[in-house]
Amino acid sequence: MxxxxxxxxxxxxxxxxxxxxxxxxxxxxxxxxxxxxxxxxxxxxxxxxxxxxxxxxxxxxxxxxxxxxxxxxxxxxxxxxxxxxxxxxxxxxxxxxxxxxxxxxxxxxxxxxxxxxxxxxxxxxxxxxxxxxxxxxxxxxxxxxxxxxxxxxxxxxxxxxxxxxxxxxxxxxxxxxxxxxxxxxxxxxxxxxxxxxxxxxxxxxxxxxxxxxxxxxxxxxxxxxxxxxxxxxxxxxxxxxxxxxxxxxxxSGNLWIENARNANNMAKILAERIEGISSIKITQKVETNGVFAILPKEAIEKLRRKYFFYTWDVRKNEVRWMTSYNTTEKDIDGFVEAIREALG
Ligand SMILES: Cc1ncc(COP(=O)(O)O)c(C=O)c1O
Incomplete structure (x- = not known):
């Protein structure tokens, strides 16, 4: 892996x-x-x-x-x-x-x-x-x-x-x-x-x-x-x-808020991009830098072969995807593509 x-x-x-x-x-x-x-x-x-x-x-x-x-x-x-x-x-x-x-x-x-x-x-x-x-x-x-x-x-x-x-x-x-x-x-x-x-x-x-x-x-x-x-x-x-x-x-300057804003924005963009996918259910309001979502177990496993992330609740097949100060839109593009691929 x-x-x-x-x-x-x-x-x-x-x-x-x-x-x-x-x-x-x-x-x-x-x-x-x-x-x-x-x-x-x-x-x-x-x-x-x-x-x-x-x-x-x-x-x-x-x-x-x-x-x-x-x-x-x-x-x-x-x-x-x-x-x-x-x-x-x-x-x-x-x-x-x-x-x-x-x-x-x-x-x-x-x-x-x-x-x-x-x-x-x-x-x-x-x-x-x-x-x-x-x-x-x-x-x-x-x-x-x-x-x-x-x-x-x-x-x-x-x-x-x-x-x-x-x-x-x-x-x-x-x-x-x-x-x-x-x-x-x-x-x-x-x-x-x-x-x-x-x-x-x-x-x-x-x-x-x-x-x-x-x-x-x-x-x-x-x-x-x-x-x-x-x-x-x-x-x-x-x-x-x-x-x-x-x-x-x-x-010094605005580093703390710029970092936090970027992390939050990237989570928001990720959520917006996957919102319309019928086999994904976003389970929490995306207010900061985490996206919680339920998706089929097989898709979680497939996706994890490419990207590291945690399953939040195994019983519900709920995952937690987190973004950071250094996440870019390009990272999100690649991740969303991999999610779509994993869902088949
Ligand atoms: C909400 C919250 N509080 C506290 C901590 C503690 O951090 P540390 O791993 O530095 O002990 C974490 C770390 O993930 C956290 O998410």
């Missing part, structure tokens, strides 16, 4: 953006103090404050799972519960790290589109104050969701208001927050802190970086002593300048 063509499996499969690699090369001069006490990191922190407001605290990390888990473990105690969707990366793709590292129970709410709503949380509030039950403490939402859909700002505000009323924190897994901002044509702040999020796992890696994730505390009280949690969580990078340089490149 040869997968020499473009991958439609994940934005993680794309190479590092040239400008980001170049920024790391440019930072690769001389000695600087390690662990974040350097000018690159200072500049990147300043960028985050320009974007999210000066009253945040930000910590750079290596992986998205690390940001989620370290952040959640810092704001919970082991007898707490974290409410999330049953499609959440936290729940499905972090190998139990959230449960292991926080000790918390994850309460998974069923979701068809990757989003959760306050009404689904209400029954779980009955546990609060009952000593035999895990105590709900955090609601975690993903923006953009694992199914490529996005929360509108008023949906986030509604969850945030609900969370506040019930003394819960709102965490946002923003591994693809840039794609969500591009889709909604809103700023990163408008769909996170300004909408009531307490804690954001901010992702750069899926948007052209090599390994650049951050935890943004909008609720500064929650950030108290987080530096110790980050270290204990093994997410404190000694040569921090290379993470910081990646953020500086993403945020």
């Amino acid at each position: 040869s997968h020499s063509l473009k991958s439609f499996a994940s934005d993680n499969n794309a190479p590092v953006h040239d400008a980001i690699f170049q920024a790391m090369m440019d930072a690769n001069r001389g000695d600087v103090i390690g662990y974040g006490d350097d000018l690159h990191t200072l500049a990147a922190e300043k960028r985050f404050k320009e974007i999210f407001g000066k009253y945040i605290r930000v910590f750079f990390m290596l992986t998205g799972t690390g940001a989620n888990v370290a952040g959640l473990s810092h704001i919970t105690r082991p007898y707490h519960a974290i409410v999330c969707s049953d499609k959440a990366h936290l729940e499905n793709d972090e190998c139990g790290a959230p449960e292991k590292m926080t000790g918390c129970k994850l309460i998974r709410l069923p979701s068809e589109d990757g989003k959760i709503r306050p009404v689904q949380i209400i029954p779980h509030l009955d546990s609060i104050g009952f000593q035999h039950h895990s105590q709900p403490k955090v609601v975690s939402i993903t923006q953009a969701t694992e199914l490529g859909t996005v929360y509108q700002p008023d949906e986030i505000r509604e969850i945030a208001g609900f969370a506040r009323k019930h003394n819960l924190y709102l965490h946002m897994d923003g591994a693809r927050i840039a794609n969500a901002a591009a889709s909604l044509d809103l700023s990163l702040a408008e769909i996170s802190g300004a909408a009531g999020v307490d804690l954001l796992s901010f992702g750069g890696t899926k948007n052209g970086a090599m390994a650049a994730e951050a935890l943004v505390f909008f609720n500064q009280d929650l950030a108290d002593e987080f530096e110790y949690t980050r270290k204990q969580s093994m997410q404190l990078m000694s040569k921090m300048r290379y993470i910081s340089a990646q953020f500086n490149a993403l945020f």
Whole structure:
């Protein structure tokens, strides 16, 4: 089996953006103090404050799972519960790290589109104050969701208001927050802190970086002593300048939004080109850079001989096709042709 063509499996499969690699090369001069006490990191922190407001605290990390888990473990105690969707990366793709590292129970709410709503949380509030039950403490939402859909700002505000009323924190897994901002044509702040999020796992890696994730505390009280949690969580990078340089490149000019826009546009074009094919059913709104579709099993197998991608739900023959900052219309042309061929 040869997968020499473009991958439609994940934005993680794309190479590092040239400008980001170049920024790391440019930072690769001389000695600087390690662990974040350097000018690159200072500049990147300043960028985050320009974007999210000066009253945040930000910590750079290596992986998205690390940001989620370290952040959640810092704001919970082991007898707490974290409410999330049953499609959440936290729940499905972090190998139990959230449960292991926080000790918390994850309460998974069923979701068809990757989003959760306050009404689904209400029954779980009955546990609060009952000593035999895990105590709900955090609601975690993903923006953009694992199914490529996005929360509108008023949906986030509604969850945030609900969370506040019930003394819960709102965490946002923003591994693809840039794609969500591009889709909604809103700023990163408008769909996170300004909408009531307490804690954001901010992702750069899926948007052209090599390994650049951050935890943004909008609720500064929650950030108290987080530096110790980050270290204990093994997410404190000694040569921090290379993470910081990646953020500086993403945020210099419009690279972050251009990358996200391209990824989203390519998914939209892919969806438009296959929409009319009767043996394909697109199962989710294409709001960011993923297309979810059901097609005959034999066609999936045939197509996979040429292109690498994942089956999302084996029982339904549902696949996930993802585009990236570097996907081109020519890539889409070739992929659509291969889809048509595979369908016979
Ligand atoms: C929604 C979401 N959150 C978090 C992550 C975590 O990323 P990492 O693989 O860097 O731990 C991913 C990665 O695919 C993701 O899709």
